[in-house]
Amino acid sequence: MREEPLPQIKTLKSSNFDEVVHEVKSIAGIAKNNHTHHLVLVSGVPGAGKTFVGLTLAHDIEKAVYLSGNGPLVDVLQDSLQNKTFVQALYGYKTDYIRYGKVPDEHVIIFDEAQRAWDSKKMNGVKSEPDIIIEIAKHKSWSVVVGLIGEGQEIHIGEEGGIGLWNAAIRNHDIHVHAKHHQTIFPNAKHYYENKNLHLNTSLRTHNALKYFEWVEEFIAGHFERCKEIQQQLEKERFMLKFVKSLDEAKALVQNLYEGTDKTYGIVISSGLKNPKGVKVVPFSDRYTTPKHHVAYFNYPDSPYYCRKLDYAATEFQVQGLELDMSIVYWGSDLQWKNGEWKASNHKQGAEDPYQMKLNAYRVLLTRGRDGVIICY
Template sequence: MKHLNWSLQNLLFIKNSEVGYLEKYETYETRCCYYNSVENFLKEDKESWFKSMCNSFNSLYHLSLEEAQKRAWIDCFNVLQNELPFVNNKYPGLQIIFEYALPYESGRRPDVILLSKEYVIVLEFKQYADVLQADVDQVKSYVRDLREYHSESRNKKVVPVLLLTGTEEKQQQRYPGIILCSKNGIDELCSKIFLEQITPTDAKKWIDSKYEPLPTIVEAARTFMKHAPLPNIRKVNSTVIPQAIECLKEITKDAKENKKHILALVTGVPGAGKTYLGLQYVYDICESNEHVDSIYLSGNRSLIELLQSTLKSKTFVKNVHSIIKEYTSKIMNSFEHNIIVFDEGQRAWDMNQMKKKREIEKSEADIMIEICDKKLEWCVLLILVGEGQEIYNGENSGLEQWNTAVKKAKNNWEIVCPDKLEKEFSLAVKKYPELDLNISLRTHTAGEVSKFINHFIAGNMEQASLKAIDIINNGFNMYYTRNLEIAKNYCHKRYAGHIDKRYGLLASSKNKELKNYGLRSEFELDIVTWFNGEIGDKNFSNSLELVISEFNCQGLEVDMPIIVWGKDLRWYNSTWYPEGKTDIDKVYRLNSYRVLLTRGRDGFIVFIPPIAEMDIIEKLFKDIGVKELKKTLN
């Protein structure tokens, strides 16, 4: 762990990271460009107000102030100066906030907040008359996150309003989840929302509120680099993750004091936070135990490369296959990691794959247990067990190989696991229900997305349809389209200006039609550039040119994936027909699409190629409640 600490202590600032934004927020007094009472705002001179906005923006953000943004502010000022006098006369004491930056959110900023003790009205201004799905989803996501993570908003009614300044029609319209308003309709809008007199509130207190989102894996790693504990995340604290970590700490203490070898297993659905838990566990243990060293292992090359790049260290995070190769080649001098986390350990290579790759008649599980037996006086080997994610050859032996390895071990290993894994082991186990992470954290839908995808991949479309209703209502956006440009425009529009937001093209590795749509894939992909590149780089995910496969994205996530459906998974007579020569090949193909469909934090878009044989896929998504993504909604 000392190598990790070196990385942590020597990093001063991370370019384009959310930690960097946090430092900026700590330097300045507010997280917005302007706030005041509506009454005082109405007394503002346009020129001085605009100058104040520009100065605040330049102080707060690492972003260039574009001319389009300046024009939008002037348009917004003019509209509000015209409409708010009527509102202020009826509802004195209302507060107004411009460009409030959601903490830890890379500069995501609702345009205007109207605030009282009872209400938070989120006004998102657009200088045209068209209703775009990206704009609707943008304002809905602001409201969702304020309700979910913003402490001072939890007892208030949070109202999403999309305000189109390109139209003067006064009548408000209700689209699913938002109110649509024209530039002349703000007075009438407030009269409908405020059913009684409002109570003034402290805008500064609201601006400085605690805000507790879940970090992505990369963001968590960046926080480790700062040698700082991760934020006390409310959504994590509402799950079993804190209990699981405390349980693992007690297990570690027992192993160290009593010189035990313990095999611990944690299970969880996609997005449950297994990788996050593994990183947090080794961090907490090594912070509290000076003489304990740790290592984080995975067979997922993309995850390893991305974490190594983020941590600026190849010591703490390693590819398990390289550790195995070093040991079996008899060049491993020492192995002093008492805490070993093996991510997706059920996917360790079985004996057949090891014989094929290394000419050794042992599984990776056999060898990891052997290393611990020979090299360590005590240890905790933590296996993070995913569900239904096997996509490589030799990964389908599951936990049986760990059962076999422990039975052959030199030491008497103790096994601890959640109740549902007891049947996987012939030896006695200690059961801990808190080691089953059964709630998804990747999205805002408490695990329902994972259940929806499982039903979908299993062909249980009636059950999938029932899940889809709640998922969409809870703010997870699921779309299909036959027009790739509509999908691309949606992503560019929705995440414009949010430099740490990631969207990108995903496809099955067996999809052979990508070139037909001007898309490309690369066998030797630079995954670090794809995830952490910059605008203008054609290999950066947000450029929407380079497609990655299930092998590249497994264990990672983007905010909005565009999934290119291929001919390798067909639907006919209420049954999936995956491509593959053998039954196991077909299982891998189904799992590949399961992986692709569970990568999104905000949702997903499925691009269904506009050819006749794909019409049945469009009908399938439509029938289960996935909405068609359209260019405009009006």
Template sequence: MSNRAYYSASVSSFLITSTDEIIGIITSQHSQDLVHLQTNAWQQQIEILKKSLLPIQKGHVFFEMLIPRMGRRADVVYVVDGVIFVLEFKIGESEFRSSDLRQTEGYAMDLSCFHETSHKHLICPILIATNAKNEVLDFNKQLNEVLPTIKSSANNLSKTLADVLDRYKSLNKIDPIYWIKGRYKPTPTIIEAAQALYAKHDVEDIARSDADAINLAETVGRINEIVHQSRIKKQKSICFVTGVPGAGKTLVGLNIATIHNNVQDEEHAVFLSGNGPLVDVLREALARDSEARNPNISITNARRETGSFIQNIHHFRDEYLRDSTRAPIEKVVIFDEAQRAWSLEKTSKFMQQKRNQSGFYQSEPEFLISVMDRHDQWCVVIALIGGGQEINDGEAGLNGWFLALEKNFTDWQIYYSEKLKQKEYAGENVAINLLKNTQSYSESSLHLATSMRSFRADKLSHFVHYLIHNLPAEALSIYQQISEHYPIFVTRDLSKAKDWVKKQKRGLESCGLIASAGAKRLKAEGIFVNNEIDATHWFLNSQDDVRSCHFLEDAGTEFLVQGLELDWCLIAWDADYRYKNNAFEHWSFKGSKWMHVHNESQQRYLENSYRVLLTRARQGMVIYLPKGCNQDLTRLTSFYDETYQYLKGCGISEI
């Protein structure tokens, strides 16, 4: 609690304590070098607040209040009667900037969603541009427990506070001391989580602690034990970590990598992924955050540093192809989405065509294990396995790893989750019995059972599973359990869909337009899935940047968004995965017409593409199906109508 706020006091105590003494308490808690501008800002905040609270004479103030998920501190949180005020000061400003309004509302939304004792209480964000003109309060815009951000000048703050308190005087009173002790159970995006870990926060600080789920900290702890044990006993080990979509597998891997990201560390680790957009976005997000936290580091140096422990798996592979004997400097490697490693056929073809190596006969899993096996004494491979994530042909799945271990690496210690035997993770025809001749051990802590992504709906992945696999009754049953907290709608009107998403998004929340890479005829609706998108711009740029996802103009495909997430999604559904005669059909648009997909693997990739799209939204989504056009043989209304009715049959309401 002492670190939750740098200074906290009852209003009566705050009013009689000198400004210098309060600043002294705040600065003693502050970890960064202070500059005159910062202490001057605190001084003005304190004096403005003292003047504003003098007529009210009640409540409790918390200066520099930690908002862990965002990795930031709100200037002041003021708890009085039945209201939680989030106060953000912009000293000397005469305008209310949109970015500041979003930041202030973001703090309030964060408390409402993730701070246990803030749930169901009224939260009022106020942006104070000290030199701005006074704004008239409008109480007609209340959306839920979080009011729209109120704009106030310094001179008008006292009246603003009083007006809000008078409006909501009938609310149950909040005990400020009990409130500040409330547990904070954040559910960060993978980007926010990576930033927090890189800034040396504990994984426990950014993970929920659901009673029915294996805690992330337990999984990380067990993997660390295996790493230590392998080093001490001079063993070579591989861990298979499974989890439902959004459960935090990537977070586990990043946590291990950040714990051991020092080259001098004997257990030095690197995080590898074949997901190019994920690698690019995480590297850039960490670099930008590092530069923002430390003005002495340039963005170039920050990018160089983050690039050292988050790498593209194919670049890693090529590095050790060039030198067939050298072992990596890292003793621990984490392979994200390991089930997507390339098969023998795809790897051999690639080596022959792109690398001019005609005699290469190893699958990617076999080669990657063999590279780590070059270490003389010990090493650890951590393979993160997602269910229903294969969206490319030529992916080896688990069989590639099992075959390699059984064929050439029987001396390795193998740790795996029992869930590895399930079809959802193992896929079709996986020979789990290959492990019987190896030194393998089942570990329950190596499975993550609860999704963190959709914090409003833990069962979203189950709903999507039933929907994708033509089980409408089961989908409807799950939908009825989640719909109150996780809105899902369907529409035939694209403008309505965009309006809905924009109205849902508040503060710093994200939103985006996504569609399958095979949705080629959405082009007629102005949705171009073939456009080349820079993932770092799309995910990380500000809400005022037209290249960002927030504008709902550039459509991200499953290849762009896999492994990442958005708060609100607009999913455009084309005729590539269409419902007809009580079953789903698989189609691919080639040239100028749709072609039926008969290959079972290709069918599965298409199903998984829609699974990825439907599990990207953390807070809610709207699905858009075109009406079609009978004058265009590639967009007949019959291609879409039954899919639309099927989705409604799964419980999804129309806007």
């Protein structure tokens, strides 16, 4: 964190990054001095720097921890940082408490992708993940739970409850809530502080990324004429967005573009796509595999799974929260435009809205490229 870059995480900093970090640290100081408990929600569009905010807070604040339910992200970050202390897997953290009654030391708990927290059904019990985190926090003399909030990226079953789970979790717990949202979202807060400084805005340097995010939203919505207009603007900004009909063409394009550089590029693919042609999917790693295959995809050039070799594709679960300089999106038959609408197949069993989760999966795949995206269809 002090000396090395973190090239695998979203590095597009917002213009108010320092202000957001300062605001959360100030709230932590108030909580410590007044022995109070707080829920702070930090929001921002994909690429605004939410993960980096969380890591910075976990690194800078004493007795703070960054938690993520995104196992591949945790694995890659721990490998990059060579540290397993201030970045931890949410699963182990909550399991130690539920199963063994172990109350962790941290007073500041940073929960990445807070809008994707599991509900009680997914937890196989009466408590949701927010219930458990708030319960842990209340064991302390003071606490701050920081929820990092993205939008439209719920891809696991049990993640569809959204922010409402956090409002339910703080009921009768005397929790002060700070967020940019309107206070009607949190009727259970002891006190609610609407705070615009907790939303990561974006600088002019990220204008092309903001425009591309708009393109993704319009594309997912099926507004293709608007997409063409935005695409023309992106070309002027030198953000690459191309459609190609063969994987070989996509590979040749990105290899020629980045020849002689150390830029990262790779293929990403929907987990719902069965037997894709011309590429293998990064396989699941058991707990004893070192390095894990999805970590090797990002961090180990000598591995057969390494992204630049273009032999293996990573799924939305393996790349969420991470990025490449250029991504090749292998568009599958599990989401096709037919008769004026998207037709989805190979749905996740047990999802409340499987169609929306399929759209979310492709939204994640489409937003992994830092310099641009090549869509192979």
